[in-house]
Amino acid sequence: MVFGPHLTLDIYGCSREALKDADFIYEILDELPDLIGMTKISKPSVSYYDGNPDSFDKGGVSGFVIIAESHISIHTFVEQQFASVDIFSCKEFDIEKSVEYLSGKLGGKKVEKNLIMRGTEFPKDLKVAKPIFEKQRKMLKR
Numbered sequence: 001m002v003f004g005p006h007l008t009l010d011i012y013g014c015s016r017e018a019l020k021d022a023d024f025i026y027e028i029l030d031e032l033p034d035l036i037g038m039t040k041i042s043k044p045s046v047s048y049y050d051g052n053p054d055s056f057d058k059g060g061v062s063g064f065v066i067i068a069e070s071h072i073s074i075h076t077f078v079e080q081q082f083a084s085v086d087i088f089s090c091k092e093f094d095i096e097k098s099v100e101y102l103s104g105k106l107g108g109k110k111v112e113k114n115l116i117m118r119g120t121e122f123p124k125d126l127k128v129a130k131p132i133f134e135k136q137r138k139m140l141k142r
Contacts, residue, residue, distance in 0.1 A: 003119025004090040005069070009102060011083040013109025019076035019083060023063045028044045028105050029065040034073060035101060036093040039068040076106075083108070088118065 018024055029044035046063035069089040076083045083106050087098055095115065103111050111141035 004088070004117070005088045005092065005095070006089075006116050006118045007085075007098060008114045008116075009083075009085040009087075009099060011085065011103055011106055011108035012111070013107070014076070014081045014083050015107035016078050016081060018106050019060055019081065020048070020078045022063070024105075025061045025063045025074055025076065027073060029074065030089075032098070032101065033065060033067050036087075036098055037071075037091075038093065040065055041068050044067040050079070050086055058087040077109065085138065093113050124134035124141045 023046075026044050026046045029046065030040075032038075032042045042065060044063055044065040046061060046062050048059070050059045058077075058079040062073070062075045062079045064071055067089070069091050071086070072084045072086055073081060075085075080081040084103075085102055087093070095113075099111055099113060102108070
């Protein structure tokens with residue numbers, strides 16, 4: 001029993017136009033949850049960052065959307081034509097559909113994909129989970 005999958009994608013060779021367009025990143029974060037069967041519980045939050053001329057980071061967009069199942073985030077680096085994406089969920093989802101959609105939308109040439117299963121001891125059985133949550137709540141009230 002595990003909590004769920006955490007997919008990380010490093011997407012290389014992306015379109016600079018896509019990576020610097022905060023509205024476009026918003027659109028991706030707005031569409032992706034529905035595409036992979038997730039439930040948005042917030043509107044996407046997206047910000048453009050001008051970067052720091054004295055560092056490798058010359059600007060890009062960062063955004064996230066909170067989903068009932070956890071979250072999805074995107075960070076772009078325009079000059080490097082690079083995007084870093086996380087999809088963390090408490091339920092299974094179509095990983096290949098996610099990869100194809102994101103690399104296609106961003107114009108990626110190469111994708112590094114990592115998948116880890118989070119919460120290997122997380123109790124999904126309510127009979128097991130209930131005493132744990134009750135104990136945590138008592139500790140928080142102190």
